Amino acid sequence: MATIVYPPTINFSWLFQRPQQILSRMATKNYTVYYLNKTYDANYKRGITELKENLYLVNGVGIGSIKLREIPILWISYPPNYSYVKMFKKKYVIFDSIDYPSDEFSEWRFNFEEVQKAANIIFASSRKLYNINKRVNNKTFLLPNGADFKHFNKAERIFSKRPPDLPEGKPIVGYIGALATWIDWDIVDYASLACPEYNFVYIGPNLNMKKLPKRDNIFYLGEKKYSMLPEYLQFFDICIIPFKVTSMTEGADPIKMYEYLSAGKPVVSSNLPSILRCEGIYTANGKAEFANMIKEALENYDDQKRKRLVDIARENSWEKRAEYADRIIRYYLI
Structure with missing residues (x-):
């Protein structure tokens, strides 16, 4: 199938939010998913651990430790992680737009427009985010949050x-x-x-x-x-x-x-x-x-x-x- 790489944003074990929830489900659909922890979590071994079939935690090591056999899908929800786009000559980019970049999330403005334009697909968690992304990228789709x-x-x-x-x-x-x-x-x-x-x-x-x-x-x-x-x-x-x-x-x-x-x-x-x-x-x-x-x-x-x-x-x-x-x-x- 395809390989999804999620650059470090939040640790996998913290609060279990949208990235953990949806990427865990993508692994059940025959995607190979690499989830990078933001910081080292001592509850897991350092390196790459298979949490369940097709779902791998990258803990305490960099993105370069992933051995890719195909063009990866970079799944980005934190716009400053646009910097990871430049690390790959060949890649697909999915921008999972999950928070409006203002007030408490004002730092998310950095590289927001860049990742909008770089994305092959944008998923938006709310109608407001859908509208602002659709104006820039026609491959924008409404994908609300969900229930475990x-x-x-x-x-x-x-x-x-x-x-x-x-x-x-x-x-x-x-x-x-x-x-x-x-x-x-x-x-x-x-x-x-x-x-x-x-x-x-x-x-x-x-x-x-x-x-x-x-x-x-x-x-x-x-x-x-x-x-x-x-x-x-x-x-x-x-x-x-x-x-x-x-x-x-x-x-x-x-x-x-x-x-x-x-x-x-x-x-x-x-x-x-x-x-x-x-x-x-x-x-x-x-x-x-x-x-x-x-x-x-x-x-x-x-x-x-x-x-x-x-x-x-x-x-x-x-x-x-x-x-x-x-x-x-x-x-x-x-």
């Missing part, structure tokens, strides 16, 4: 013991993801005050926040292993995406939305363009409406809505995304 459906669907029912650090006594409003400046912390604080009958649980690493809201019903549980996330999600009653609405987040397609839906959980989100518009997903303008919709989401939730949300997630799985990417690559490149 089998992994998170376990949380549709209670399947294991309650984690000991989860608060008890009240319904749980839960968030899984990075604690960062793109979260609207005014919403977080206001919702906890307006909804004292709920516990608010936040799971994820603190990326860049020096100060977080503190209330009796707010619980920060820190980063958890990816394998453990369904064990927490199963006990969430409502899931939230309390993002600021900015030029950056307007180009985002939150992966957590698909993960929440896989478990059949009702979702309350800030009013972002990529949030799916369907029954069981609530979008709010402002903190007061956000708090009200948390209450409405729980009051109006039933088995029929749960099943509908799970069906939506199933149709938006990473497997479905990889199938589409594979069709595009086969038609235009190989």
Whole structure:
């Protein structure tokens, strides 16, 4: 088949985001995938390790350690990695455009236009990114984020013991993801005050926040292993995406939305363009409406809505995304 090389952007074991998810699926479609870690990870041996069939981790060594037998496909999601394009005389380039280069992602502007023009194919994770890339490169295709459906669907029912650090006594409003400046912390604080009958649980690493809201019903549980996330999600009653609405987040397609839906959980989100518009997903303008919709989401939730949300997630799985990417690559490149 073909060989995909993913230059160092994020370590394979960190948070398991779009690059890890979709490239793992491409390996199941008979692509040979080389995923380069950004930094050395002591949990893996130095060198090239086969993680599963056709999927190789390049850890602590450079891209030159890969022995290529065919013209590679450079799969680039971080525009400054355009420098890797120049290392190969013959190559195909896929630009996986996943974040709008502004605000917290302003450094992604560097080489953004260069990688747009160099790409044989551009995949865009949101409609906003699709539009800005399509103006430059006609081989641009909308490829939204997706769900690791089998992994998170376990949380549709209670399947294991309650984690000991989860608060008890009240319904749980839960968030899984990075604690960062793109979260609207005014919403977080206001919702906890307006909804004292709920516990608010936040799971994820603190990326860049020096100060977080503190209330009796707010619980920060820190980063958890990816394998453990369904064990927490199963006990969430409502899931939230309390993002600021900015030029950056307007180009985002939150992966957590698909993960929440896989478990059949009702979702309350800030009013972002990529949030799916369907029954069981609530979008709010402002903190007061956000708090009200948390209450409405729980009051109006039933088995029929749960099943509908799970069906939506199933149709938006990473497997479905990889199938589409594979069709595009086969038609235009190989």
